[in-house]
Amino acid sequence: GAGVSQTPSNKVTEKGKYVELRCDPISGHTALYWYRQSLGQGPEFLIYFQGTGAADDSGLPNDRFFAVRPEGSVSTLKIQRTERGDSAVYLCASSLNVAREQYFGPGTRLTVT
Amino acid sequence: SQQGEEDPQALSIQEGENATMNCSYKTSINNLQWYRQNSGRGLVHLILIRSNEREKHSGRLRVTLDTSKKSSSLLITASRAADTASYFCATVTNYGQNFVFGPGTRLSVLP
Numbered sequence: 629g630a631g632v633s634q635t636p637s638n639k640v641t642e643k644g645k646y647v648e649l650r651c652d653p654i655s656g657h658t659a660l661y662w663y664r665q666s667l668g669q670g671p672e673f674l675i676y677f678q679g680t681g682a683a684d685d686s687g688l689p690n691d692r693f694f695a696v697r698p699e700g701s702v703s704t705l706k707i708q709r710t711e712r713g714d715s716a717v718y719l720c721a722s723s724l725n726v727a728r729e730q731y732f733g734p735g736t737r738l739t740v741t
Numbered sequence: 742s743q744q745g746e747e748d749p750q751a752l753s754i755q756e757g758e759n760a761t762m763n764c765s766y767k768t769s770i771n772n773l774q775w776y777r778q779n780s781g782r783g784l785v786h787l788i789l790i791r792s793n794e795r796e797k798h799s800g801r802l803r804v805t806l807d808t809s810k811k812s813s814s815l816l817i818t819a820s821r822a823a824d825t826a827s828y829f830c831a832t833v834t835n836y837g838q839n840f841v842f843g844p845g846t847r848l849s850v851l852p
Contacts, residue, residue, distance in 0.1 A: 632783075661840065670829050670842035671784065719783065727771050727833045730840065732783040 632733035634720050640739045641710055649705040649736045653722030660703050661723075661730060662695055664716040671719055677703060678726055710740045746843045747830055753849040760817040762846040764830030765810075771833045773806060775815050778827045778845070787815075787828075820850045 633652045641647050653660050659678055663671035673687040677697040685695070692710075697703040707714055717737050721730035748763045764773070772791045776784040790797045790806045790813065797804045803816040817824055827845040834841075 663840075663842075668844075670844045671840075673840055673842070676840075721784075729774060729786040729789050730784075731786065732776075734783045 632720055632722055632731050634718075634733040634736050636736060637734065638737045638739075640741060643710060643712060643740055645710050645740075647707050647710055647738065649707075649718050649720075649738070651703045651705070651720030651722075651733060653701065653703070653720070654731055655701075657722035657724055657731070658700070659723045659726045659728075659730075660697060661721045662703070662705050663719040663721070665719055665735070666716050674705070676726075683726070707738075710738075712740045714738060715740045747828065747846040749846060750844070751847045751849070753851065754820055756820060756822055756850055756852050758820055760820050760824070760848055760850070762815045762828050762848070764813045764815070764843060766813075766830075766832045767811065768832075769835050770808075771835050773813050774831045774833070774840075775802075775804060775813075776829045776831060776842075778829065780826070784829065817848075820848075822850050822852045824848060825850045 635650045661676040662674040665671045675685040675688055675695050676683055680697055680700045692708045695705045717735040719735045721732045723730045746765050754760050770792050772789055774789045775787040777787055778784045788799050788804050790804050801818045806813045827847050829842050829845045831840045831842045
């Protein structure tokens, strides 16, 4: 595709609910990254995939967060039992390969009420 | 802890002036990258400098890297109002491939 796309652009959910955020990377990019960003802060690394496997998930804050990339393209970030502190913009990025420049999607703004 | 830390946190200049932002980091790196983020938008890659490079140019952008001081600087020359944005440095380390972003420098270019 032309760029990294993320859906939905906005998601409002109630505390305790489950949410899925989707990322569609640039075609041919093997590396895919998830970040979250709070207002006035830099992106906080969550997890990155090289192909289908999670190469580094050290940034996931706890076991309520999980991400998959089953076919090495589209990725889904899953958050269980959402908490108000999960409210943030969730950014996805892809790159041709690890350590190369990343191309970011527009983000999903998650609000937990 | 943050790997990259930008300095200053905020910078306000007049159009036409140069803007300099600095980034310090803590561990050995494979490369360092600078990104721009306009308010409410996604990040845009500006420039990548490898650990064996000392300076790189791209248009009005000049990036330097001093691995002995573990620091980098981004210079924007002849600034324009459209350069108003937050600027982030991000490091890719040798022992791990995750990206670590600093808190950013908020640049305001006044017309």
